Amino acid sequence: MKDIAKELGVSVVTISKVLRDHPDISDETRERVLSYVKKVDYQPNVLARSLVTGRSYLVGLIVPDLLHPFFAEIAKSLSQVIGGKGYSLIIASSEEDPELEAREIRQLQARHLDALVIASCALNNTSIDKLALHNDPYVLIDRNFSKVKSNFVGTDDEAAGRIATEHLIQMGCRRIAHISGRNNSTGYGRLQGYQAALQSHGLRYRKEYVVSRPHVDADSIDQGKQAMQILLGREIRPDGVFCYNDPLAIGAMEKIFEEGLSVPDDIAVIGCGNLHYDSSLRIPLSSIDQQSHAIGRRAGEVLLEIIESKVPKPPQKVVLEPTLIARLSTMRNSAAHSDGPKVKTKK
Amino acid sequence: MKDIAKELGVSVVTISKVLRDHPDISDETRERVLSYVKKVDYQPNVLARSLVTGRSYLVGLIVPDLLHPFFAEIAKSLSQVIGGKGYSLIIASSEEDPELEAREIRQLQARHLDALVIASCALNNTSIDKLALHNDPYVLIDRNFSKVKSNFVGTDDEAAGRIATEHLIQMGCRRIAHISGRNNSTGYGRLQGYQAALQSHGLRYRKEYVVSRPHVDADSIDQGKQAMQILLGREIRPDGVFCYNDPLAIGAMEKIFEEGLSVPDDIAVIGCGNLHYDSSLRIPLSSIDQQSHAIGRRAGEVLLEIIESKVPKPPQKVVLEPTLIARLSTMRNSAAHSDGPKVKTKK
Numbered sequence: 001m002k003d004i005a006k007e008l009g010v011s012v013v014t015i016s017k018v019l020r021d022h023p024d025i026s027d028e029t030r031e032r033v034l035s036y037v038k039k040v041d042y043q044p045n046v047l048a049r050s051l052v053t054g055r056s057y058l059v060g061l062i063v064p065d066l067l068h069p070f071f072a073e074i075a076k077s078l079s080q081v082i083g084g085k086g087y088s089l090i091i092a093s094s095e096e097d098p099e100l101e102a103r104e105i106r107q108l109q110a111r112h113l114d115a116l117v118i119a120s121c122a123l124n125n126t127s128i129d130k131l132a133l134h135n136d137p138y139v140l141i142d143r144n145f146s147k148v149k150s151n152f153v154g155t156d157d158e159a160a161g162r163i164a165t166e167h168l169i170q171m172g173c174r175r176i177a178h179i180s181g182r183n184n185s186t187g188y189g190r191l192q193g194y195q196a197a198l199q200s201h202g203l204r205y206r207k208e209y210v211v212s213r214p215h216v217d218a219d220s221i222d223q224g225k226q227a228m229q230i231l232l233g234r235e236i237r238p239d240g241v242f243c244y245n246d247p248l249a250i251g252a253m254e255k256i257f258e259e260g261l262s263v264p265d266d267i268a269v270i271g272c273g274n275l276h277y278d279s280s281l282r283i284p285l286s287s288i289d290q291q292s293h294a295i296g297r298r299a300g301e302v303l304l305e306i307i308e309s310k311v312p313k314p315p316q317k318v319v320l321e322p323t324l325i326a327r328l329s330t331m332r333n334s335a336a337h338s339d340g341p342k343v344k345t346k347k
Numbered sequence: 348m349k350d351i352a353k354e355l356g357v358s359v360v361t362i363s364k365v366l367r368d369h370p371d372i373s374d375e376t377r378e379r380v381l382s383y384v385k386k387v388d389y390q391p392n393v394l395a396r397s398l399v400t401g402r403s404y405l406v407g408l409i410v411p412d413l414l415h416p417f418f419a420e421i422a423k424s425l426s427q428v429i430g431g432k433g434y435s436l437i438i439a440s441s442e443e444d445p446e447l448e449a450r451e452i453r454q455l456q457a458r459h460l461d462a463l464v465i466a467s468c469a470l471n472n473t474s475i476d477k478l479a480l481h482n483d484p485y486v487l488i489d490r491n492f493s494k495v496k497s498n499f500v501g502t503d504d505e506a507a508g509r510i511a512t513e514h515l516i517q518m519g520c521r522r523i524a525h526i527s528g529r530n531n532s533t534g535y536g537r538l539q540g541y542q543a544a545l546q547s548h549g550l551r552y553r554k555e556y557v558v559s560r561p562h563v564d565a566d567s568i569d570q571g572k573q574a575m576q577i578l579l580g581r582e583i584r585p586d587g588v589f590c591y592n593d594p595l596a597i598g599a600m601e602k603i604f605e606e607g608l609s610v611p612d613d614i615a616v617i618g619c620g621n622l623h624y625d626s627s628l629r630i631p632l633s634s635i636d637q638q639s640h641a642i643g644r645r646a647g648e649v650l651l652e653i654i655e656s657k658v659p660k661p662p663q664k665v666v667l668e669p670t671l672i673a674r675l676s677t678m679r680n681s682a683a684h685s686d687g688p689k690v691k692t693k694k
Contacts, residue, residue, distance in 0.1 A: 066423045076413045250627045277624045280597045
């Protein structure tokens with residue numbers, strides 16, 4: 001950077017500002033620096049840049065499972081947003097183990113990253129409290145903790161549960177089960193939405209129709225199979241199932257097929273997350289779109305604001321609206337005569 | 348680290364060695380340091396550790412698309428292996444754009460990482476040559492460049508193409524098409540295997556049965572649909588298709604269904620990669636398992652060896668054997684009477 005400054009007769013700070021896209025630079029200077037930098041194929045030395053700005057230009061992301069396409073999609077869009085500003089993304093997976101998550105948080109904290117983004121698998125806020133205590137900038141995604149004031153980007157989970165359950169009701173289901181998430185904000189919110197929808201349509205909430213599994217974000221297909229097996233063993237079989245996420249729903253459908261039953265006529269199934277492969281499945285899966293791409297993007301925008309702000313910012317909360325994507329797995333014959341409002345079907 | 352050293356009456360180097368699992372430490376000392384570190388919930392300061400060892404404890408991974416489960420699986424297992432040794436993983440996506448890949452490589456190089464792992468989307472070795480020139484340690488995965496002596500971990504692609512095509516022949520297909528990859532080591536290898544299998548079974552290689560698409564690792568489902576449309580327009584319709592990867596095969600199957608044709612009886616389809624969701628698809632997809640988990644793990648082992656070795660190591664080449672996973676998409680009725688060798692079927 002020094003050499004370039006000497007060559008062009010400007011200060012190192014000026015060059016640093018140009019490379020960081022700082023507004024405080026004339027167009028002419030910017031032009032000169034950028035064309036020179038391009039000419040010499042300059043690799044901005046991150047260490048030098050860090051010395052000027054005091055930043056590491058590293059952002060950490062901790063998710064329960066990188067193989068879950070929901071989190072892979074978030075990682076992708078987050079990486080795109082911050083990459084454009086010269087930040088790189090360190091990824092760690094908690095394997096849905098709160099202890100491993102706490103360890104990953106500690107390890108990344110020790111690296112003095114500029115910010116952490118966490119889709120926490122913890123059921124309490126111990127680790128997040130510690131983060132807040134150290135004043136380390138962080139953004140929670142997908143799962144929030146009501147007891148801590150954090151930056152948060154996620155979906156309205158209560159709405160997600162309500163929309164999914166109301167869709168099943170509209171499709172003619174009357175005995176609706178729920179394969180639930182864990183007792184965190186997403187799991188609890190979707191359960192609340194499920195209960196609210198039942199109640200507002202005068203359907204009874206039956207405890208035995210709500211089945212939870214210890215893991216829901218890793219090995220979810222197997223967990224969905226197990227949960228569906230339990231539901232199929234109930235005295236009166238459910239005729240619709242809202243699943244906490246799509247991989248659980250895929251597993252639930254597999255179990256239904258194994259038992260020689262049909263989707264959607266015997267049991268309609270809806271998931272949540274609207275994953276990539278939903279439309280190519282044996283029975284294309286209805287789902288709730290959570291805007292996973294937007295979650296990653298908005299989280300990136302929030303954290304760039306925090307990092308680049310000169311004054312501490314009050315925590316921001318971004319709650320995205322979920323939407324219904326109806327596919328074959330809920331298109332029951334009995335609903336053909338339903339007089340409910342029309343549903344937009346997507347293949 | 349200094350405080351701990353003082354407290355225990357040992358040197359900072361000793362503590363650093365214990366934390367790095369260095370063999371040069373007595374069991375007693377190791378025990379003492381580790382139990383103390385655990386007691387005080389010590390967060391090893393990476394900067395301090397870096398000063399001692401001269402390492403950043405960061406490894407970069409560049410893949411064409413993080414949403415492609417094949418690369419997500421590699422990222423996951425790689426992260427697990429190096430995480431156990433205190434290294435963190437920086438992930439970047441090239442979006443299958445060689446220019447973006449070159450930029451990502453330069454950016455990560457500027458960070459002085461301990462090693463880079465690259466599944467390159469480039470068709471020539473310009474970027475890799477530059478890496479080699481700087482003596483920066485790197486491991487190529489999945490795609491190799493024959494002109495550069497690099498560390499490489501991947502699958503035997505020629506064998507993958509041969510096994511897939513021979514399986515289609517065995518299932519009774521005689522007009523076998525190939526939706527090919529790009530002109531890199533994986534695309535070329537699988538095409539070679541396809542041609543070799545045709546030849547060794549006395550089947551004619553027809554140029555018009557090989558269709559390639561500009562992108563195969565991003566938006567692959569759409570690309571597979573397009574390629575299949577071209578194949579369906581050929582004068583004589585193929586009765587079997589070997590696809591470069593599974594997302595392409597999913598797209599090809601969708602196009603076949605759209606045309607009112609059946610899989611596998613009209614056209615049998617086999618992919619490559621053996622992705623997570625293959626068995627839950629409308630027609631469960633036959634595939635070639637490439638041991639993606641093992642690719643990530645072995646790449647991690649190779650790079651740890653390079654980083655921790657005191658002398659330069661000659662490039663290592665790890666080539667894993669692909670295996671056939673036969674599912675419904677290739678189980679043709681006509682093959683029921685085949686007298687070929689039995690195939691292990693997996694649901």
